[in-house]
Amino acid sequence: MLLPFLLGSCVEEFMFENETFEKLLVVDATLTNEDKFHRIKLSETFPFGNDNENPLQGATVTVDANGSTLTFEEIEPGTYQAATSFSALPDVAYRLQITLANGKQYQSSVEQLTPPASIDNLYGEREVSEGSDGVSILINSTGSQSGGSYYRYEYIETFRLDAPLWRTEEAYVVENNFPNCIVDLRPRSTDEITCYRTEVSRDIPLAATSDLTQNTLERFQVNFLPVTSYKIGYRYSVLVRQLVQTEQAYNYFKVINSFSSDTNLFSQVQAGFIAGNIQAMQSEEEKVVGYFGVSSVAEERIFFNFRDFFPTEPFPPYIVDCELRAPEAILEDRCGPLVTNIDSYSYVRPHLGEFPLSTGPYIVALRACGYCTVVGSNEVPEFWVE
Numbered sequence: 001m002l003l004p005f006l007l008g009s010c011v012e013e014f015m016f017e018n019e020t021f022e023k024l025l026v027v028d029a030t031l032t033n034e035d036k037f038h039r040i041k042l043s044e045t046f047p048f049g050n051d052n053e054n055p056l057q058g059a060t061v062t063v064d065a066n067g068s069t070l071t072f073e074e075i076e077p078g079t080y081q082a083a084t085s086f087s088a089l090p091d092v093a094y095r096l097q098i099t100l101a102n103g104k105q106y107q108s109s110v111e112q113l114t115p116p117a118s119i120d121n122l123y124g125e126r127e128v129s130e131g132s133d134g135v136s137i138l139i140n141s142t143g144s145q146s147g148g149s150y151y152r153y154e155y156i157e158t159f160r161l162d163a164p165l166w167r168t169e170e171a172y173v174v175e176n177n178f179p180n181c182i183v184d185l186r187p188r189s190t191d192e193i194t195c196y197r198t199e200v201s202r203d204i205p206l207a208a209t210s211d212l213t214q215n216t217l218e219r220f221q222v223n224f225l226p227v228t229s230y231k232i233g234y235r236y237s238v239l240v241r242q243l244v245q246t247e248q249a250y251n252y253f254k255v256i257n258s259f260s261s262d263t264n265l266f267s268q269v270q271a272g273f274i275a276g277n278i279q280a281m282q283s284e285e286e287k288v289v290g291y292f293g294v295s296s297v298a299e300e301r302i303f304f305n306f307r308d309f310f311p312t313e314p315f316p317p318y319i320v321d322c323e324l325r326a327p328e329a330i331l332e333d334r335c336g337p338l339v340t341n342i343d344s345y346s347y348v349r350p351h352l353g354e355f356p357l358s359t360g361p362y363i364v365a366l367r368a369c370g371y372c373t374v375v376g377s378n379e380v381p382e383f384w385v386e
Contacts, residue, residue, distance in 0.1 A: 025056070025106065027278050027290030029096055030243065031063070032297040033113060035087040040072055040080045042098065045289060055079070058101035066092050088113045088294050096278065096292040105281040108292035114244040115144035115296060117151070122240055122300040126309040134226040135309050137238055141207075141298075143215035150250035152295075153205040153222050154241040158198045158381055160234040163346075163372040164318050165365050166193045171347040173339055181335035183361065185347065195376030196384065197319075199231075204253050227310060230319040235386070237303045243295040252276055252291050303385055322369035326351040326360035338362065346370025 028041040042056040055078020063070040072080035088094065096108040121140040129136060143149030167188075174182040207220045222240055225232050245253075255274050280286035306315060327345070328336030338345065338360055345364035354363065368374035 022287065023054075025098075025100070025104075025280075025288050025290075027096070027098070027106075027276075027288065027292065029108075029290065030293045030295055031088045031094060031113075032243070032295050033087050033089075033116070034297055035085055037085050038072075038082045040096070041078055042080065042100075043078050053078070056100065060099040062097045064093075064095045064097060094292075094294050098278075106278055106288060107281060108279075109277040111246070111277070111292060111294045113294050113296060114246060115149070117141055117143040117149050117242065117244050117296065117298060119240070119242055119298045119300045122302050124302060124304050124309065129221070129224045132224075132226045134224055134229070135232060135304070136221050137223040137225070137240070137302075139217065139220050139222055139240060139242070139300075141217040141220070141242060143209055143217075143244070149209050149215055149217075150245045150247055151207040151217070151220075152243045152245050152250070152253055153201075153207070154243065155201045155205075155222055156198060156239045156241075157201070157223075157231060157236070158196055158238075158384070159231045159236045161195050161197055161230075161319060161372050161376050162234055163193055163195075163368070163370050165322055165346055165348050165369040166190075166372075167347055167349075167370060169347060170370075171338070171342060171345065171362055171364070173342050176335050176339045178334050179330065181330040181339045183329050183338055183342065191378050192371045192373050195372035195378045196381055197376035198381075204257055206250060206253055206257065208250060210247070227313060228316045230316055232304075232306050233316045233318070235303065235305050237301060237384070239299060239301045241297055241299045243293070243297055245293060245295055248277065249291055249293050249295075301383065318369065319375050320366055320368045322365045324348060324354075324363050324365055326355040326358040326363050328358060328360045330359075336360070338364070343367065 022045070024045045026043045026045055031038055040061055042059055042061070044054040044056060046054055057074065057077050059074070059080065061072040061080040070086065071083045073083050075081045090113050093110045093112060095110050098106040119139060119141055123138055124135045125138055127136050137155070141151065169185040170188040171183050172186055174184050201223070205222050207217055209215045209217055223238065252274065274289070276288065276291040278288045278290055278292055280288060327338040327341070329338045330336050344367055346367045346369050348363045348365055351358070351360050351363050372378065
């Protein structure tokens with residue numbers, strides 16, 4: 001079954017095919033006005049429900065900038081980094097050019113840097129969203145005076161995790177040769193109590209001011225965190241990046257939001273296809289996934305604690321379930337799970353009969369409950385502020 005959708009003149013026809021899967025080139029490429037070593041990622045689509053990316057290696061990637069060539073070098077499979085740092089400039093025409101290892105060539109439409117827009121305020125506010133109590137991450141922004149603005153947002157969340165069942169002792173295996181299945185306790189350091197975890201957004205928040213009387217955005221919700229989210233259980237920070245897009249790019253990502261369940265450019269949308277601004281040179285019929293953009297960027301970071309918004313509510317649950325158990329050290333004919341799976345557990349306390357069906361000497365929980373480094377890093381991020 002094929003369902004065609006037309007989005008005016010800004011986005012090409014969208015064909016939704018729910019019975020077939022095609023392996024297509026995927027391009028993730030956005031240049032910005034930030035002075036940095038820009039990166040472009042190349043991969044192939046993978047079937048819906050498959051989380052394995054397929055990076056494309058050995059390609060030649062360049063960007064033409066008013067006749068000058070910006071070269072990109074492969075630094076890891078499928079990731080190509082600019083050989084020199086640069087920032088995209090106004091009034092320069094940029095065109096992405098790709099040659100794959102098999103000789104196939106691709107190029108984008110010509111794109112120019114979009115006008116800048118400032119972030120006036122980034123803040124959190126407690127509110128009910130779709131029936132759930134939580135914290136909304138809201139943004140106020142002001143665009144240029146030349147007309148409406150089209151925004152795409154990216155955000156990177158970093159939050160503190162304190163291991164709820166950290167103990168001054170840990171269980172370790174002394175001997176694991178049946179019938180000598182011996183586990184004992186030893187002191188441990190404090191470097192696995194507090195950790196920090198970073199997660200990159202997978203959704204694509206979009207906003208536009210084209211239908212507003214002024215080119216300002218107020219109280220736009222970039223993200224919502226329910227009161228039960230482990231991310232805000234201690235201290236939370238979010239870095240929001242605001243990318244100003246063209247109307248065509250805005251419409252492209254708007255369609256992706258409409259048809260993708262996981263908004264991941266590295267898979268086909270229910271085995272469908274959305275045409276961007278990158279074309280195959282040898283065949284106009286070949287499909288390419290992705291969009292080459294040149295965007296002005298502004299970014300802002302905020303911090304808050306759980307009690308800043310929820311003074312009396314119970315803290316949300318930890319990132320993993322810390323159910324207690326008492327696994328056996330020795331079974332009838334072999335060493336038990338406490339010995340064979342010791343690295344999966346975190347010692348909590350001696351077993352004093354709370355689990356009558358078990359002869360295990362210790363009560364334990366999943367390792368992450370006492371070792372925060374299982375789910376994060378104990379290195380404090382450079383930007384972190386308590």
